[in-house]
Amino acid sequence: MDKVGVIGAGVMGIGVAQNLAQSGFYVKLVDLNEEILEKAKREIYDHVRFHQFYSQDKESFDPSEVLSRIETDVDLEVVSDCEFIVENATEKWDVKEKIYPRLDNICSESAIFAVNTSCISITKIGALTNRPDRILGIHFMNPVPLKPTVEAIRGVYTSDETIEQAGSILSRMGKKYILVNDMPGFVSNRVLMLTINEAIWLVQDQVAKPEDVDAIFKECFGHASGPLETGDLIGLDTILYSLEVLYESYQDPKFRACPLLRQMVAAGKNGRKSGQGFYTYYSHNS
Numbered sequence: 001m002d003k004v005g006v007i008g009a010g011v012m013g014i015g016v017a018q019n020l021a022q023s024g025f026y027v028k029l030v031d032l033n034e035e036i037l038e039k040a041k042r043e044i045y046d047h048v049r050f051h052q053f054y055s056q057d058k059e060s061f062d063p064s065e066v067l068s069r070i071e072t073d074v075d076l077e078v079v080s081d082c083e084f085i086v087e088n089a090t091e092k093w094d095v096k097e098k099i100y101p102r103l104d105n106i107c108s109e110s111a112i113f114a115v116n117t118s119c120i121s122i123t124k125i126g127a128l129t130n131r132p133d134r135i136l137g138i139h140f141m142n143p144v145p146l147k148p149t150v151e152a153i154r155g156v157y158t159s160d161e162t163i164e165q166a167g168s169i170l171s172r173m174g175k176k177y178i179l180v181n182d183m184p185g186f187v188s189n190r191v192l193m194l195t196i197n198e199a200i201w202l203v204q205d206q207v208a209k210p211e212d213v214d215a216i217f218k219e220c221f222g223h224a225s226g227p228l229e230t231g232d233l234i235g236l237d238t239i240l241y242s243l244e245v246l247y248e249s250y251q252d253p254k255f256r257a258c259p260l261l262r263q264m265v266a267a268g269k270n271g272r273k274s275g276q277g278f279y280t281y282y283s284h285n286s
């Protein structure tokens, strides 16, 4: 399983590809166009170089060597010889729904598909294929190379062997996993998405400015970052799509997305990756 397919080269796909390549895997990274893939390669190079510069005695990697283990393509067909695939495409059912039947057709029967989703049911994705036993959720945390633990999700039909094989890949990536059962949002995002959404309602209702909402969580609760900073890091579009998945899955109004969130996404204010969210970010890549 030294060759791993990575679908989607956005915030998560970039981190997953970098982490895999740093762990000695050969990566085939796929996205919709060359521009996205070129930007992904630049970001990976910069992330590895930044880490190399600041890591001093700690383990560091050569950016060119890491990139030499990542092949990019716009054609999904390139992952047909991979035995392990991590899918990180946009958090929308109509996007993921098209990817899995195609993967199921082009990959070997033994290949395992790991769904890196924030909220979508792993069982529902498994049902798009003829291999629901070889599909699991791996909810990586962001930024992927720096986070030591992931949430692994067992769909109704996910086999023990699939969990074991995914576990050994994660272990090579330097990660441990916490296994949970499948329900939309799993453990992490069923709680986190509500918190971020409610924090956005607070800003909309003019109860507090974003920096004060975040300061309460950091200074009073000791959190490493506030909910709005976390929303900007994840991507506000991804937050909105996740809330829509939760709303639709549970038919529960508590998951209704705040209108301010919808407005910010419509305006392209998607957080860190777009340079503007609740805060402003500067990057030579954007």
Ligand SMILES: NC(=O)c1ccc[n+]([C@@H]2O[C@H](COP(=O)([O-])OP(=O)(O)OC[C@H]3O[C@@H](n4cnc5c(N)ncnc54)[C@H](O)[C@@H]3O)[C@@H](O)[C@H]2O)c1
Residues within 6 Å of the ligand: 007, 008, 009, 010, 011, 012, 013, 030, 031, 032, 036, 087, 088, 089, 090, 091, 092, 095, 099, 116, 117, 118, 119, 139, 140, 141, 142, 233, 234, 235, 238, 242, 273
């Ligand atoms: N952002 C986070 O912090 C975070 C954390 C854990 C999981 N996730 C999940 O990971 C997945 C990706 O999230 P992200 O933040 O990287 O989103 P993103 O918007 O940054 O990137 C998604 C990428 O998928 C690509 N894409 C869309 N359709 C595709 C297709 N058919 N084939 C190949 N690529 C395609 C897009 O062009 C884009 O580059 C989502 O399901 C999200 O819920 C996100």
